[in-house]
Amino acid sequence: MNTSDIDMGLARYSDWAFTSSVLVLVAALLLLAVELAYSRSRRVETREFAHTRAAPVAVNSVTPGVVVEAPSRRFDERVGAAGLALVYVGIALLLGCIVLRGLSTSRAPWGNMYEFINLTCFCGLVAAAVVLRRPQYRSLWVFVLLPVLILLTVSGRWLYSHAAPVMPALQSYWLPIHVSVVSLGSGVFLVAGVASILFLLKMSRLSDPDRSDALGRLVQKLPDARSLDKIAYRTTIFAFPVFGFGVIFGAIWAEEAWGRYWGWDPKETMAFIAWVIYAAYLHARSTAGWRDRKAAWINVAGLIAMIFNLFFINLVTAGLHSYAGVG
Amino acid sequence: MGTALVLLFLLALAAIPGALLPQRNLNEAKVAEYIAAYPTIGPWLDRLQAFDVFSSFWFTAIYVLLFISLVGCLTPRLFEHVRSLRTAPVTAPRNLGRLPKHHRTQVPAGSADVAGLAQTLGERLRGWRRVTRSTSDGTGVAGVADTAEISAEKGYLHEFGNIVFHFSLLGLLVAIAAGKLFSYEGNVIVIADGGPGFCSASPAAFDSFRAGNTVDGTSLYPICVRVNDFETSYLPNGQAVSFRADIDYQAGDTLDTGTWQPYLLKVNEPLRVGGDRIYLQGHGYAPTFTVTFPDGQTRTQTLQWRPDDQITFLSSGAMRFDPPGGTYADERERRKNQIAIQGLFAPTGELDGTLLSSSFPALNDPAVAIDVYQGDAGLDTGRPQSLFSLDPRMIDQGRLTKVARVNLRAGEDKRLDDGTVVRFDGATPFVNLQVSHDPAQIWVLVFAMTMMAGLLISLIVRRRRVWVRLSHGPAGTVNVELGGLARTDNSGWGEEFERLTARLLAGLRSGSEESGSQDKKADRV
Numbered sequence: 034m035n036t037s038d039i040d041m042g043l044a045r046y047s048d049w050a051f052t053s054s055v056l057v058l059v060a061a062l063l064l065l066a067v068e069l070a071y072s073r074s075r076r077v078e079t080r081e082f083a084h085t086r087a088a089p090v091a092v093n094s095v096t097p098g099v100v101v102e103a104p105s106r107r108f109d110e111r112v113g114a115a116g117l118a119l120v121y122v123g124i125a126l127l128l129g130c131i132v133l134r135g136l137s138t139s140r141a142p143w144g145n146m147y148e149f150i151n152l153t154c155f156c157g158l159v160a161a162a163v164v165l166r167r168p169q170y171r172s173l174w175v176f177v178l179l180p181v182l183i184l185l186t187v188s189g190r191w192l193y194s195h196a197a198p199v200m201p202a203l204q205s206y207w208l209p210i211h212v213s214v215v216s217l218g219s220g221v222f223l224v225a226g227v228a229s230i231l232f233l234l235k236m237s238r239l240s241d242p243d244r245s246d247a248l249g250r251l252v253q254k255l256p257d258a259r260s261l262d263k264i265a266y267r268t269t270i271f272a273f274p275v276f277g278f279g280v281i282f283g284a285i286w287a288e289e290a291w292g293r294y295w296g297w298d299p300k301e302t303m304a305f306i307a308w309v310i311y312a313a314y315l316h317a318r319s320t321a322g323w324r325d326r327k328a329a330w331i332n333v334a335g336l337i338a339m340i341f342n343l344f345f346i347n348l349v350t351a352g353l354h355s356y357a358g359v360g
Numbered sequence: 361m362g363t364a365l366v367l368l369f370l371l372a373l374a375a376i377p378g379a380l381l382p383q384r385n386l387n388e389a390k391v392a393e394y395i396a397a398y399p400t401i402g403p404w405l406d407r408l409q410a411f412d413v414f415s416s417f418w419f420t421a422i423y424v425l426l427f428i429s430l431v432g433c434l435t436p437r438l439f440e441h442v443r444s445l446r447t448a449p450v451t452a453p454r455n456l457g458r459l460p461k462h463h464r465t466q467v468p469a470g471s472a473d474v475a476g477l478a479q480t481l482g483e484r485l486r487g488w489r490r491v492t493r494s495t496s497d498g499t500g501v502a503g504v505a506d507t508a509e510i511s512a513e514k515g516y517l518h519e520f521g522n523i524v525f526h527f528s529l530l531g532l533l534v535a536i537a538a539g540k541l542f543s544y545e546g547n548v549i550v551i552a553d554g555g556p557g558f559c560s561a562s563p564a565a566f567d568s569f570r571a572g573n574t575v576d577g578t579s580l581y582p583i584c585v586r587v588n589d590f591e592t593s594y595l596p597n598g599q600a601v602s603f604r605a606d607i608d609y610q611a612g613d614t615l616d617t618g619t620w621q622p623y624l625l626k627v628n629e630p631l632r633v634g635g636d637r638i639y640l641q642g643h644g645y646a647p648t649f650t651v652t653f654p655d656g657q658t659r660t661q662t663l664q665w666r667p668d669d670q671i672t673f674l675s676s677g678a679m680r681f682d683p684p685g686g687t688y689a690d691e692r693e694r695r696k697n698q699i700a701i702q703g704l705f706a707p708t709g710e711l712d713g714t715l716l717s718s719s720f721p722a723l724n725d726p727a728v729a730i731d732v733y734q735g736d737a738g739l740d741t742g743r744p745q746s747l748f749s750l751d752p753r754m755i756d757q758g759r760l761t762k763v764a765r766v767n768l769r770a771g772e773d774k775r776l777d778d779g780t781v782v783r784f785d786g787a788t789p790f791v792n793l794q795v796s797h798d799p800a801q802i803w804v805l806v807f808a809m810t811m812m813a814g815l816l817i818s819l820i821v822r823r824r825r826v827w828v829r830l831s832h833g834p835a836g837t838v839n840v841e842l843g844g845l846a847r848t849d850n851s852g853w854g855e856e857f858e859r860l861t862a863r864l865l866a867g868l869r870s871g872s873e874e875s876g877s878q879d880k881k882a883d884r885v
Contacts, residue, residue: 197595201603205628263851270819270849274812281808290628292545292639292794294801295536297386297414302379306372313368319848320361338372346379352386 040137044196047133054126055185057119062178064116069172069254071109113171120174124158131155137196141209144199146347149216150188154181156220164224164264169256176227207286211279218276219339221268226336228265229329232258236326265332266318273311280304291353300354303342310335364433367426374422378413381405427530434526441519448491449511452827456843461857463842466833467868474830477838478508481828484864488512510828518848521817528811535807539800544571549664550587551646551790552605557586560795581636581797583611590643590789598671598721603627605640605791635799642792647705647728647784649679654779657684664790665705666748672718677748678702680737699780700737700760702750703730705787709769716767726787727769732776735760823847826860
């Protein structure tokens with residue numbers, strides 16, 4: 034871990050994998066957005082489907098024995114399916130980027146902000162792939178890909194750092210453990226936050242069926258509020274203990290590296306705040322009158338705390354966690 | 361619950377200034393800088409303890425209230441939980457059809473009557489806490505049950521985990537508080553390569569010492585350390601790759617016998633001895649100067665200078681030399697001829713004209729840019745001075761006058777007008793060691809672990825209640841009514857209930873079925 038021999042060839046492949054991943058995910062986003070824009074609200078569609086298709090079958094039934102051809106998948110559906118396939122390709126490429134980074138530097142590939150964001154985005158995408166596996170949730174991918182692509186762009190454009198060994202403070206077996214666990218928690222919280230934002234949109238006046246403006250129509254196409262809320266809740270109760278373990282592993286590492294397990298370093302403070310906010314979310318879920326909209330707002334506040342912790346604390350304040358590798 | 365929610369919010373809100381404003385416990389100098397930069401709002405923030413957030417009265421008030429609310433909320437729940445463990449599951453509600461999930465069917469009685477069926481179903485509910493209550497309404501054969509009700513409940517561990525989680529939080533707080541009372545930590549700079557080393561026998565041995573309220577400094581665990589060698593390696597761009605200090609230490613028995621034990625101290629590998637920990641926290645350079653006084657006597661000093669730049673290790677510092685006794689006729693004269701040095705040190709010196717900077721953190725080509733002063737350095741004034749700079753008052757008063765400004769590389773010297781020679785000999789690395797003592801931190805870890813275990817249990821285990829009511833149906837059949845309730849986390853309960861129903865009735869079914877869900881909205885994800 035302490036040698037400076039970096040396999041530059043592998044590092045270059047890793048960078049190519051990153052760029053390809055971003056490009057593929059952008060293409061996926063476009064395709065999925067096309068599907069979202071051109072598909073009509075599901076309820077409307079099925080109603081019309083029932084009306085229009087029922088009549089011709091009755092008329093054609095004069096020729097018995099002819100199997101009516103199954104309705105072929107509509108154009109927007111095929112576009113969406115292609116977009117989803119591209120999402121999986123993009124996830125695989127991002128995984129390739131991370132693995133190649135690790136192989137080229139012979140260390141855990143999450144030693145600076147660029148690498149951390151890549152890993153977090155990867156975790157978020159995998160979490161989304163798990164919770165959005167049912168076809169009716171495909172439209173939600175657009176809203177997951179949007180923040181992920183923003184994060185990846187920021188990471189690749191402004192926070193990029195060359196493959197290099199990490200500083201002595203990071204040379205510990207806790208690096209692979211602490212950072213990956215925190216990253217997993219953060220990635221899943223991202224999905225939870227997106228689901229809560231969409232839930233709030235769905236619960237707002239925007240989902241009023243009388244609205245015919247673009248945003249209103251978009252909101253009407255989202256899955257029902259209950260499902261969105263369920264996605265948010267399930268991802269949060271997964272990420273909450275994971276993130277908690279991440280913080281505790283961090284404390285164990287801090288005891289080893291910095292001489293104390295907790296010192297209210299800005300990063301530690303913000304992690305504490307985020308954890309308390311998510312704890313409040315879980316309490317709100319079992320408190321009458323707080324279950325729906327208020328709980329969702331708390332979840333969004335948690336996401337804001339996580340993002341603030343990632344960018345502001347790393348880049349603006351000076352603390353022990355300043356491993357951004359920029360400037 | 362509402363109270364806890366509000367207090368959790370307040371806790372999160374109150375911690376925010378701790379992340380945004382400089383904090384005294386982290387960096388005292390930055391706080392002073394901030395107050396100086398914002399003279400109107402700074403002192404007010406200070407009065408509100410915004411620079412000591414985590415020891416402020418308001419932050420303390422919030423978490424104390426939160427823990428009071430926790431105890432107040434959880435203690436009754438603890439008793440309730442213990443009670444519920446002892447009591448049988450509650451009797452079935454009269455109308456199972458009004459439960460969120462229910463199912464009604466008729467099964468052929470076959471050889472088994474109501475009681476036999478109840479036993480079969482009871483066995484199928486293995487793992488559930490269950491009780492079967494039989495009633496006889498007197499219409500059937502005497503002594504044979506007409507209806508039987510099974511009440512079953514599972515997921516008691518959910519509440520157990522929940523209680524463990526919350527009381528672990530309390531334990532965590534107590535352990536942290538105990539740590540704050542009994543712990544201490546001290547920092548000390550030790551010059552490597554045969555420097556004098558140090559012994560942690562009293563707070564005076566440290567350069568800085570922070571201790572809990574019960575620590576008076578009289579019973580510190582004694583450890584002696586000397587640093588034989590300090591090695592660093594860097595990438596060509598100056599990024600550090602490794603720090604390692606080859607140290608010898610004595611503690612406990614070896615302190616009495618006087619034997620030294622070796623240890624290789626690294627950043628992530630502290631020395632743990634006798635419950636204390638010794639950390640390698642930082643490093644820097646201690647330049648060595650030799651002053652040859654006009655009568656030929658010499659004085660040599662090696663003293664740590666402060667690294668001002670953590671990347672290039674350009675350091676600044678000062679040194680004061682008292683002339684040897686006998687050089688001057690009396691003490692007054694001797695005091696007026698002290699030599700003082702103040703300036704910059706670069707481990708790899710680079711000169712831009714006469715301006716010294718450092719191009720690399722390793723000790724490749726050490727150089728200094730110094731002002732040499734002659735006069736009274738103020739060593740005998742009794743006033744404390746900074747280790748790293750000369751007392752400006754002595755200079756302002758003209759008692760200490762600058763006699764030369766010079767750049768020197770290792771081995772070079774400067775002859776002053778009166779014949780005194782100041783030679784820069786080179787530099788030795790120093791390490792910054794921290795000794796930490798916290799007897800309670802193992803308990804912090806224990807409670808953190810029980811807390812997470814409790815949390816996981818309460819998130820994974822779900823509390824469920826089902827009831828089965830069996831009664832005689834029309835000729836040769838038994839009516840089976842099932843009802844279920846998700847007491848916690850009802851996501852996925854719909855499918856779970858259907859699976860349970862299928863499992864319970866497997867092989868028994870026939871006849872009319874009716875099942876329902878009280879939830880109007882879709883229950884599945």
